Amino acid sequence: MQGATHKVEALIFDMDGTMVDSMPWHAKAWVEYGRRNGLDIDVPHFMRRTTGRTAFECARELMGREVTHAESAEITHQKESIYRELFGAEFREVAGFRAFASSAVARGLKIAVGTAGDKHNIAFTMSNLRMTPAPLAIVGGDEGLPGKPQPAIFLEAARRIGAAPSRCVVFEDAPFGIEAARRGGMLAVAVCTTHSASELAGPHVIAAVRDYNELANSNFLETLDAVA
Structure with missing residues (x-):
């Protein structure tokens, strides 16, 4: 961690x-x-190219062509339903997340979420996390904004x-983000749950950690000059 x-x-x-x-689980x-669906997906390669991108962008990458919104919606529904079923049985936060977020709020920091996930995955995650207090805002990947690495979300x-x-x-946790x-x-x-610190490096990265x-x-929070 940098000391500035x-x-x-x-x-x-x-x-x-x-x-x-x-x-x-994704x-x-x-x-x-x-x-x-009879598709031979190179999943590691596919996820490197799509993590942080919106569902529509992922569907287009999966099919290797332009897709309709109806096609994207069906792909997303199938895949994310499978995901929620699998992860729901073993749901877990990144270690220490809720306590860290709560401590940040106590220090006067605002909390928001910016995800490429859709409203169904957001609802699934937030209902299981039960954050106290809840984030002030959540921006999802189905709101019409371009996915990461674009900064819009x-x-x-x-x-x-x-x-x-x-x-x-x-x-x-992802290079695109x-x-x-x-x-x-x-x-x-950089939260190094799925990528190494070197894969998530950058001049603006002030810390690289495994968990909260x-x-x-x-x-870490004490190193930030919070504006209350």
Whole structure:
């Protein structure tokens, strides 16, 4: 972690792989989706190309051509239903997340979520997490914004909570998300649940950790000059 003090007013969290340890179950869901539909999907390669992108963008990548919104909706419904069934049985947060977010709020920081996930996965995640307090805003991937690495989702999250992008820290587990934070003029923390610190590196990345317990134990929040 870098030792510099940053004036920060908000933390914006990606959801899958960042708030919840869900990425292995997304991978399993794509394997099962392929099996059911007779598709030979190179899942690791596919996820490297799509993690952080919207459902419509993922469907287009999967089919290797333009798709209709109806096709995208059907692909998304099938795959995400499989995902929720699989992960629901073993749901878990990234270690220490809820306690960390609660501590951040107690220090006067605003909390928002910026995810490529759709409203169904957002509802599934939030109902299982039961965050207290709840995020001030959640921006999803089915709201018509371009997915990551474009910064639109994070910028909209910052707009909704009235935070300047330069005073936001994005928490991300994927390279596209880290890049989206950079393009949005935001600082970032790399949450290394699915990628290595070197894969999530950048001049704007102020910490790289395995989970939120590691952040808590290093007094990360105390290094931020929060604007209450």
